Amino acid sequence: MKITDAEITAGVLTRRNLDHATQRLRDVGYVVFEGVLSAPWLEGARAAFEEELLMLVDGKPPPEHGGGSPPMTGQFLDPLIIEHPLAIQVIERALGSDFYSYLPYGCNTAWPGSPVQWIHRDSKHLFPELPYALPPATLVVNIPLVDFTVENGCTEVWPGSHLVVDTDQEIIEDPYTRWPEERAAALPSVRTVMPAGPVVVRDMRMLHRGMPNTTDAIRSMIAVVYFRRFHRLPEVIPTVDLSDGWERMSERAREIFRYSHCHGHG
Numbered sequence: 190m191k192i193t194d195a196e197i198t199a200g201v202l203t204r205r206n207l208d209h210a211t212q213r214l215r216d217v218g219y220v221v222f223e224g225v226l227s228a229p230w231l232e233g234a235r236a237a238f239e240e241e242l243l244m245l246v247d248g249k250p251p252p253e254h255g256g257g258s259p260p261m262t263g264q265f266l267d268p269l270i271i272e273h274p275l276a277i278q279v280i281e282r283a284l285g286s287d288f289y290s291y292l293p294y295g296c297n298t299a300w301p302g303s304p305v306q307w308i309h310r311d312s313k314h315l316f317p318e319l320p321y322a323l324p325p326a327t328l329v330v331n332i333p334l335v336d337f338t339v340e341n342g343c344t345e346v347w348p349g350s351h352l353v354v355d356t357d358q359e360i361i362e363d364p365y366t367r368w369p370e371e372r373a374a375a376l377p378s379v380r381t382v383m384p385a386g387p388v389v390v391r392d393m394r395m396l397h398r399g400m401p402n403t404t405d406a407i408r409s410m411i412a413v414v415y416f417r418r419f420h421r422l423p424e425v426i427p428t429v430d431l432s433d434g435w436e437r438m439s440e441r442a443r444e445i446f447r448y449s450h451c452h453g454h455g
């Protein structure tokens with residue numbers, strides 16, 4: 190959606206546009222704030238990310254879709270990446286004020302020659318066993334660092350599919366599982382053709398897939414994930430030395446207390 194220069198400069202959405210953006214996220218599964226990052230900022234970010242991404246693959250781009258995280262220093266911690274003010278307003282509305290993220294964030298990369306991915310979700314439904322979808326619990330902020338074109342593999346997305354429920358047990362358990370193509374074929378999809386520079390907030394349940402990059406340039410997109418916090422967990426889950434008891438605990442107990450295991454017990 191288009192917003193005003195005044196909103197971009199102030200980093201504050203009008204009440205009306207915040208309402209629209211949140212509604213669009215709820216209805217469609219994503220909202221695109223067009224042209225909010227400047228060309229010089231983008232050029233600096235693209236160059237820095239590409240340098241780091243190339244280092245991660247030893248300078249040899251693999252012909253596939255990849256992730257990759259830059260070092261969490263300097264410009265990679267720019268507030269426009271990790272807490273973009275326009276995105277944060279929408280996230281706060283959609284997830285409530287008690288949300289969190291983690292570092293390092295990622296960067297979806299369609300390397301030159303990358304093939305089509307299978308259709309998938311990035312997140313499960315909250316209660317996947319129920320025959321209806323609940324409001325979002327996980328959102329991702331995507332920042333395409335280059336123009337997204339059909340040729341360089343702009344993502345294919347299925348608007349509204351974040352509200353479609355799964356029936357297949359395998360998908361219920363693992364959202365990255367290949368979603369049935371014949372089911373997706375009956376649902377409308379679009380390619381995310383757009384110039385570099387938008388900030389996108391996307392419901393991670395929405396069906397999508399990376400598409401082939403037939404150019405010889407890297408197609409990169411920052412991805413920072415935000416979660417609604419549901420429980421009053423301690424900030425850091427305490428761990429204890431279970432060297433005396435871990436082996437004697439049942440498999441189920443080990444699964445239940447998996448976040449408490451002490452160093453050395455996998």
Ligand SMILES: O=C(O)CCC(=O)C(=O)O
Pocket residue numbers: 254255297298299306311342343344345397398399400410
């Ligand atoms: O890079 C893209 O266009 C999508 C990547 C993706 O969906 C993934 O790797 O899970």
